[in-house]
Structure formats: structure tokens, C-alpha cells
Amino acid sequence: MLYTIANVCLVLMALSIAVLFIRVIIGPTLSDRVVALDTIGINLIGFIGIIMLIQNTIAYSEVILVIAILAFVGSIAFAKFIEGGVVIDRGDR
Amino acid sequence: MSLLHLLVLSPFILALFIPFLYKWFRNVHTGWFILPLPVLLFVYLIQFVSAGPGLGFEPIMETVPWVPSLGINFTIYLDGLSLLFALLITGIGALVVLYSIFYIANKKDEPLNNFYVYLLMFMGAMLGVVLSDNLIVIYVFWELTSLASSLLIAYWFHKEKSRYGAQKSMLITVTGGFAMLAGFSLLYVITGTFSIQGIIEQSQVVIESPLLVPTVLLVLLGAFTKSAQFPFHIWLPDAMEAPTPVSAYLHSATMVKAGIYLVARFTPVFGGTSIWFWVVSLAGLITLTWGSISAVRQKDLKGILAFSTISQLGLIMSLLGLGSAALYFDVAEEGQVYTVATMAAVFHLINHATFKGGLFMAVGIIDHETGTRDIRKLGGLMALMPITFTISLIGLASMAGLPPFNGFLSKEMFFTGVLDATGLEVFNMQTFGLIFPVFAWIASIFTFLYCLIMLFKTFFGNYQPEKLEKEAHEAPIGMLISPIILISLVVIIGLFPNIVSYTLIEPVMNSILPGFQFDVNLYHWHGLNTELFMTLGVIVFGSLIYMNLGRWQETYFFLRERDPFNQVYDRGLDGLITGAQGVTNVQMTGLLRDYFAYMIVFMVGALTVTMYWFDAFTFAVDPDSMASIPVFAAIIVALTAIVSLSLPFIHHRVSAIIVLGVVGFLVALLFVVFRAPDLALTQLLVETVMVVLLLLCFYFLPELKKEDFKPRFRWLNLVISISVGLIVSLIGISTLALSDTAQFESISEYFIENTYELTGGKNMVNMILDDFRALDTILEVLVLGIAALGVVALIKMRFKGGEDV
Numbered sequence: 055m056l057y058t059i060a061n062v063c064l065v066l067m068a069l070s071i072a073v074l075f076i077r078v079i080i081g082p083t084l085s086d087r088v089v090a091l092d093t094i095g096i097n098l099i100g101f102i103g104i105i106m107l108i109q110n111t112i113a114y115s116e117v118i119l120v121i122a123i124l125a126f127v128g129s130i131a132f133a134k135f136i137e138g139g140v141v142i143d144r145g146d147r
Numbered sequence: 148m149s150l151l152h153l154l155v156l157s158p159f160i161l162a163l164f165i166p167f168l169y170k171w172f173r174n175v176h177t178g179w180f181i182l183p184l185p186v187l188l189f190v191y192l193i194q195f196v197s198a199g200p201g202l203g204f205e206p207i208m209e210t211v212p213w214v215p216s217l218g219i220n221f222t223i224y225l226d227g228l229s230l231l232f233a234l235l236i237t238g239i240g241a242l243v244v245l246y247s248i249f250y251i252a253n254k255k256d257e258p259l260n261n262f263y264v265y266l267l268m269f270m271g272a273m274l275g276v277v278l279s280d281n282l283i284v285i286y287v288f289w290e291l292t293s294l295a296s297s298l299l300i301a302y303w304f305h306k307e308k309s310r311y312g313a314q315k316s317m318l319i320t321v322t323g324g325f326a327m328l329a330g331f332s333l334l335y336v337i338t339g340t341f342s343i344q345g346i347i348e349q350s351q352v353v354i355e356s357p358l359l360v361p362t363v364l365l366v367l368l369g370a371f372t373k374s375a376q377f378p379f380h381i382w383l384p385d386a387m388e389a390p391t392p393v394s395a396y397l398h399s400a401t402m403v404k405a406g407i408y409l410v411a412r413f414t415p416v417f418g419g420t421s422i423w424f425w426v427v428s429l430a431g432l433i434t435l436t437w438g439s440i441s442a443v444r445q446k447d448l449k450g451i452l453a454f455s456t457i458s459q460l461g462l463i464m465s466l467l468g469l470g471s472a473a474l475y476f477d478v479a480e481e482g483q484v485y486t487v488a489t490m491a492a493v494f495h496l497i498n499h500a501t502f503k504g505g506l507f508m509a510v511g512i513i514d515h516e517t518g519t520r521d522i523r524k525l526g527g528l529m530a531l532m533p534i535t536f537t538i539s540l541i542g543l544a545s546m547a548g549l550p551p552f553n554g555f556l557s558k559e560m561f562f563t564g565v566l567d568a569t570g571l572e573v574f575n576m577q578t579f580g581l582i583f584p585v586f587a588w589i590a591s592i593f594t595f596l597y598c599l600i601m602l603f604k605t606f607f608g609n610y611q612p613e614k615l616e617k618e619a620h621e622a623p624i625g626m627l628i629s630p631i632i633l634i635s636l637v638v639i640i641g642l643f644p645n646i647v648s649y650t651l652i653e654p655v656m657n658s659i660l661p662g663f664q665f666d667v668n669l670y671h672w673h674g675l676n677t678e679l680f681m682t683l684g685v686i687v688f689g690s691l692i693y694m695n696l697g698r699w700q701e702t703y704f705f706l707r708e709r710d711p712f713n714q715v716y717d718r719g720l721d722g723l724i725t726g727a728q729g730v731t732n733v734q735m736t737g738l739l740r741d742y743f744a745y746m747i748v749f750m751v752g753a754l755t756v757t758m759y760w761f762d763a764f765t766f767a768v769d770p771d772s773m774a775s776i777p778v779f780a781a782i783i784v785a786l787t788a789i790v791s792l793s794l795p796f797i798h799h800r801v802s803a804i805i806v807l808g809v810v811g812f813l814v815a816l817l818f819v820v821f822r823a824p825d826l827a828l829t830q831l832l833v834e835t836v837m838v839v840l841l842l843l844c845f846y847f848l849p850e851l852k853k854e855d856f857k858p859r860f861r862w863l864n865l866v867i868s869i870s871v872g873l874i875v876s877l878i879g880i881s882t883l884a885l886s887d888t889a890q891f892e893s894i895s896e897y898f899i900e901n902t903y904e905l906t907g908g909k910n911m912v913n914m915i916l917d918d919f920r921a922l923d924t925i926l927e928v929l930v931l932g933i934a935a936l937g938v939v940a941l942i943k944m945r946f947k948g949g950e951d952v
Contacts, residue, residue, distance in 0.1 A: 064779035
């Protein structure tokens with residue numbers, strides 16, 4: 055029962071990633087794309103969590119943490135890029 | 148190391164000391180230091196000459212190992228043939244050195260050290276060619292003669308024509324030398340030895356080998372280019388830019404006879420086969436005729452002598468070809484008739500070296516004392532230069548074949564040889580045999596004609612001092628010694644031919660045609676036979692043409708001095724350069740796009756052909772061995788494919804980077820699905836860093852432009868891309884299918900069992916990276932370090948251009 059539900063969830067999340075990807079492609083502005091990308095990252099976290107359930111392992115817990123951090127860092131970097139045109143500022147200028 | 152080895156190497160050793168002698172003894176002409184060596188060598192060699200009929204001497208063979216494991220040894224083999232050539236080289240070498248001392252004497256600025264180093268290098272190389280028994284050693288010395296010859300031709304390297312002549316002779320002789328090396332290699336393949344004497348013992352094996360024809364042609368190509376045979380004769384007239392002593396030594400007496408030596412040396416191996424007979428004798432006959440006709444139209448004395456040399460070399464070559472027929476009949480009675488041709492060849496070889504050397508030196512004297520060699524400017528020198536005139540008269544008479552000089556005897560024997568050849572019953576000679584005497588007779592008429600031209604245009608007629616650069620006068624006695632010695636030899640051999648018959652010719656004949664009995668007794672009077680009437684005809688017709696020369700002189704043929712085959716060479720060389728440039732321009736477009744296309748097309752082609760060749764396209768995958776595909780995994784894979792396919796259609800740079808990031812995330816997800824947490828982690832980190840880096844870089848680049856490619860181009864790219872994907876996929880499937888058939892156990896079992904026992908770690912991936920196969924990891928770390936340093940260097944070090952990095 056648990057596996058069936060987990061599999062259904064995985065399919066739904068994969069479809070969710072697909073839909074998000076459409077936004078990445080067509081998204082009229084860069085911001086749309088970045089938000090979509092951020093959401094894909096969050097979806098990945100859920101996806102991997104369910105896979106951990108199915109595979110009955112805790113090996114991917116680091117992956118989940120890293121994705122969470124990277125999605126955050128990535129979104130910040132893009133935001134800064136959209137805002138100021140640079141990702142890393144030069145010192146004291 | 149015997150004395151004979153030292154004899155070959157001594158010129159090289161002396162050459163090492165010449166620069167010091169030149170520098171430390173500036174007031175002594177360097178040539179005086181050189182002169183004793185060839186004299187010494189000549190004296191040493193002459194003790195091997197035997198007197199009396201049938202004595203000969205036992206051939207001497209001395210070996211010094213060089214590369215014994217490859218069968219290459221510096222083996223000296225001294226028999227009659229080698230001895231004759233070695234005597235010519237050292238004897239004429241000594242005379243040429245003596246002559247050059249006076250020829251280059253009053254030119255203070257001449258780099259004499261260069262001249263004598265090259266000359267000694269040549270002398271040693273030439274001795275090496277004629278005295279070696281090992282094919283590879285012969286080839287080494289052979290190329291050394293080519294090199295030394297080119298250096299000597301370009302002695303006055305500031306002159307354009309000298310450099311042209313040197314380059315031409317180098318290209319032609321080295322091409323031939325290389326062909327010869329190929330022929331030698333084939334001989335080694337056939338017989339298994341590099342020793343010529345060893346090959347001669349196996350001549351029957353060589354003749355019956357299926358490789359006979361290419362071997363003969365390749366070896367002869369080397370001999371023909373070196374000996375200036377038709378149509379490779381074109382380098383010799385251009386080599387006349389060399390100083391006259393060089394022309395006299397290299398381009399009349401020694402180097403151009405290296406090819407003759409080779410043909411004579413290989414006659415016991417190949418002789419008696421029809422291909423050898425026809426190629427050698429026909430090439431010689433054509434060269435003889437063409438050279439004598441071309442000599443007539445030359446205006447330069449050295450030009451006449453160059454073409455005359457070509458023609459006489461052709462004569463010797465054709466006689467060697469005719470003489471080789473004797474080997475067809477074995478040692479029986481009927482073969483004896485044809486040995487007279489070989490005898491004529493050897494005799495004329497000696498004669499030609501004597502009179503041609505003398506003539507070249509005489510021409511050098513004329514050039515030296517009047518400042519020109521042009522026959523249109525010269526004339527009336529008989530009274531002014533009586534000794535030179537006498538030398539020239541005797542030399543020319545001998546060359547034309549007049550009694551009582553030695554040229555007459557060899558010409559008579561030449562006619563005998565070609566007339567005997569018409570009676571030959573083999574090699575289709577019944578049909579074509581008549582061309583030999585006819586062509587030989589025509590060539591002799593022209594030979595007579597250019598000898599007349601040379602004599603009369605130079606020494607008779609009106610003296611024209613206004614056309615000459617200097618006041619004509621007789622040469623110093625030092626310059627005259629060498630030609631006088633040579634011309635005395637012409638007279639002595641002419642009057643007493645048996646001086647050379649038993650001492651030199653008979654041992655040589657024994658080398659060329661082993662096992663035959665010869666009658667080498669030479670005498671002047673042959674009786675009233677066909678040969679005598681042919682000679683009379685030559686004299687009559689030659690004189691008639693000379694008297695009517697005014698009518699011929701204005702014709703197109705006589706006005707053009709250059710050989711038409713020069714055009715073939717020049718255009719060929721130009722065509723080679725432009726053709727190579729064209730080919731390079733077609734393929735080297737400078738566009739990375741094209742190079743990628745070449746590489747990928749080649750890769751796809753090679754893979755397809757290989758797979759097809761080994762019948763490796765097997766797709767029968769066992770369904771049981773395949774895992775089932777969960778739905779979510781299918782969706783992820785489909786998504787990855789769609790995202791990848793959308794990449795080429797995105798025209799916004801940042802969007803393209805984001806989409807690329809998505810692909811990376813999806814791949815990380817696939818790693819998770821396939822249970823590879825470490826890979827997934829690394830993939831995520833690397834992907835993120837890469838996206839950030841790309842953003843950092845591409846911000847400074849302009850927007851992506853839509854490039855307008857021609858449709859043909861786009862379709863070609865599409866085809867190439869699809870074919871790459873297709874072939875890689877097919878190989879993947881095929882590998883899977885084939886791995887089912889070949890059941891090998893995977894090595895991973897070992898890691899699974901031993902990771903904890905051997906390393907104490909539980910993470911198998913990490914243990915493989917750090918313990919089982921840590922060497923790869925170390926080098927990967929190194930790669931990252933190099934990349935980081937490279938980035939720093941690229942950013943920090945901004946060159947302005949022009950720095951020496």
C-alpha cells in the first residue's frame with residue numbers, strides 16, 4: 055500500500071517537474087524561469103525523500119540537504135544577477 | 148679495423164682538421180695539406196694491381212661490425228671493380244686537388260676551408276660507395292655523395308643559379324637514392340642478407356622471385372638518377388655552376404659513375420634477365436643519343452661537356468646492358484661473344500675519366516684566363532694558349548673516337564658490341580636488335596660534331612679581345628700539370644692499350660661476369676670490318692654537317708639551349724607547391740566547425756565500419772536480464788530528453804544556461820533513482836557551480852545571434868548530429884546484447900566482499916576512490932590544481948602582445 059502511494063506520488067512529482075520545466079522554457083521573463091528553477095529544486099527534495107522511502111535507505115539525506123542549500127544559493131545568485139548584473143561584488147567599491 | 152677501413156675513413160678524419168689548418172696557416176694554400184692524402188691512397192691502392200694475364204688477385208673482404216643484430220656491417224670488399232673505381236677516385240682526386248690549388252689560388256676571399264671539407268667528404272663517401280659490400284653502408288655513403296655534391300655545386304651560394312642547381316641535383320639524386328634503398332630492402336626480403344657477395348651467390352633465387360621487376364626498377368632508378376640517365380639527366384647541366392675542379396671531379400669522373408658502378412656491381416645478380424637487359428641498354432641508348440644531340444646546341448663550353456658526359460655515360464650504360472646478355476647463356480661458348488660489350492664498357496669508363504677530366508680542366512683554364520666560357524665570344528686561342536690547345540685537341544679527338552687515341556679503341560669496341568647484339572636470339576632482339584647499331588651510329592656522328600664545334604669555335608677563327616674580360620694568355624704551369632698528366636694517359640693508353648687490359652680490365656671483367664673466359668688483348672688494327680667503315684662514315688657525315696652548320700644554326704632546335712625536360716621539372720616543382728597549397732587551403736579552413744565535422748565524421752565512419760566488419764550489430768537483448776522501468780523514472784528520462792532537445796532552439800544566453808542547469812539537476816535525480824548518492828551529491832554541486840560560473844562569464848558576452856547558415860549546412864549538421872547519436876546508441880545496445888553472450892564475472896563482487904575487511908570503510912565508492920584506486924584520484928586532484936592555476940594565470944597575466952612567453 056505504502057509503495058503504491060509512494061509510486062503515485064513520484065509520478066505526480068515528475069509531472070510537476072515537467073510542468074515547471076514548461077515555465078522554464080516559455081517563461082517570458084528571467085524571473086519566471088528562476089522561480090521555476092527554484093521550485094524544481096524543492097520538488098527534487100520531495101522526490102528524493104520518497105525514493106528514500108521506496109529504497110528503504112537513508113543514504114540520500116545529505117543530497118536533500120545539499121539541494122536545499124543549493125536551491126537557496128542559486129536563487130540568491132540569480133536574484134542578485136537580475137538585480138545588479140553581477141553575482142559577486144568587487145571589494146570596497 | 149683494417150687498413151682498408153682506415154682508407155675509407157681517412158678523408159673524413161682529415162676533413163675534421165681542415166678548419167684548423169686553414170685558420171692557423173693562412174699563408175699556405177690549404178690545398179697543399181690535402182694533396183698528400185689522395186696521393187698516398189693512390190699509391191697504397193696501386194700495389195693491389197697485378198701485372199700479367201690471368202693473374203688477377205683474390206678479392207679482399209674485411210668486416211667491422213656496425214649494427215650486427217640487423218646484419219649491417221661495415222664490410223670492405225676489394226675486387227677488380229672496386230679497385231678500378233678506387234684508383235679513379237684517388238688518382239683523379241689528387242690531380243683535381245692539385246689543379247684546384249692553382250684554380251682558386253688568386254681569389255683571396257674564397258672560403259677554402261669549406262671547399263676542401265666538402266671535397267674530402269665527397270672523396271671519402273665515394274670510396275665508401277665503391278669499397279663497401281653491405282647494401283645499407285653503400286646507401287649511407289651514397290647519400291653522403293649526394294649531400295657533398297650539392298654543397299659543392301652551391302659553393303658560391305650567393306649566386307641564384309648555384310642554389311637552383313644544388314637544389315635540383317639534391318632533389319633528383321636523393322629521390323633516386325631513396326628508391327634505391329627501397330630496392331635494397333626488397334633484395335633483403337628476397338635473400339635475407341645485406342651483403343652483395345651473399346646476394347650474388349643467391350642470384351638464382353632473386354631472378355626467380357616474384358619481386359624481381361620492382362627490385363630491378365627501384366635499384367636502377369637510383370643508378371639512373373645518379374648517373375644522369377634519360378630523363379633524369381637534367382640536373383647535370385645545371386650542376387655546372389660548381390667550380391670547375393668540382394665539375395671535373397664529381398660531374399665527369401667519379402660521382403656520375405656511381406650509378407655505372409652500381410649497375411656493374413649488380414650485373415651478376417640480375418644479368419641474364421630480359422628486364423635488366425632492356426631497361427639498362429635502352430636507357431643507355433636513349434641517353435647516349437639525346438645527350439649527343441643536345442650537346443651540339445650548347446653555347447657554353449661546360450654545357451657541351453655536361454651533355455657530352457651524359458651521352459658518354461649512356462654509352463657505358465648501354466654497353467653494360469648488352470654485356471649482361473652473356474649471363475643468359477651461362478658460361479658456354481655462345482655467351483662469350485657478348486662479353487666484348489662489357490669489356491668495351493669498362494675500357495671506355497677508364498678512357499672517359501681520363502679525357503673528360505682533362506677537357507674540363509682545359510675549359511677551366513680557358514675560363515680562368517679569358518673570363519668567359521661562351522663559344523660565341525671565344526676564338527683564335529690556338530696561338531695564344533698552345534698547351535691548352537694541345538690538351539683540348541687530344542682530348543676532343545679521343546672523345547670523338549679518332550685514332551690513335553684511346554677513344555678510338557673504345558668506340559670500335561662499342562660498335563662491335565652493338566653489332567654483336569643484333570645477332571642475339573633472345574629478349575625479342577630479332578625484332579628490335581637493329582635499333583642498337585643505328586642509334587649508336589647517329590649518336591657517334593653528333594659526338595664527332597660537337598667535338599668539332601668545341602675545337603674550332605674556341606681555338607680557330609678570329610681572336611675577339613673586345614668581347615673578353617681579360618687579355619688571353621697561357622695558364623701558369625701549376626694549372627697545366629693535372630690536365631697534361633691526364634692527356635698523357637689518353638695518349639699512352641691509346642698507343643699501348645694492353646697496359647690496362649690485364650692490370651685493370653681483366654679483374655673488373657671477372658667481377659662483373661664471374662666465371663667467363665675473356666680475350667682482353669686490345670689492338671688497334673681490326674682489319675677491314677664493318678666497325679671501321681662505320682667510323683669512316685661518322686667522320687665523313689660529321690664533317691659534312693659541320694661545314695653546313697650555318698644553315699642549321701638558325702633553326703628553332705639550335706636556338707633553344709635549355710633541355711625541354713627542365714620544363715617538366717620546373718612545372719612539376721611549381722605544381723607540387725601550388726597543389727599542396729591548394730589541398731591545404733581546401734581542408735585547413737581555419738574554422739573550428741569544419742575540424743569538428745571532420746573528426747566526428749571520421750569517428751562515426753570508423754565506428755560504423757568496424758562494427759559492421761566484425762558483425763557486432765547484435766540487438767538481441769535478453770528481456771529477463773533487463774530491469775523493469777518504473778513510471779516515474781520513465782517520466783524523468785523523457786523530461787531529460789525533451790529538455791536537451793529544446794536547448795538548440797533557445798536564443799537567449801541566460802535562458803540556455805538555466806535550461807542546462809535543469810538538465811544537470813535531472814541527471815542528479817537519475818543518479819538518485821539508480822542509487823548513487825555520492826554521484827548525485829557531486830553532480831548537484833558541480834552543476835550549481837558551473838551555472839554560476841557560466842553566468843559570471845556570459846554576462847559580459849553579447850546576446851546570442853541567430854546565425855544564418857546555408858540550408859545545405861544546416862542539414863549536414865543535422866545529419867552529422869543524428870548519426871553520432873545513432874551510432875553511440877547502437878553501440879550501447881550492442882554492448883548490452885553482447886555482454887549477455889560473454890558471461891564474465893564483474894570485479895565489483897570483490898569490492899563488495901572486501902571493502903570493509905581491507906579498508907575499514909563502509910562507503911564503497913569512497914573506498915575505491917581513496918584506497919583501491921587512489922592513483923586516479925591523485926591525478927584528478929592535479930588536474931583541478933592545474934585548471935585553477937590556469938584560470939588565475941589567464942585572468943592575472945595580461946600580455947600586451949610581443950612578450951616572449
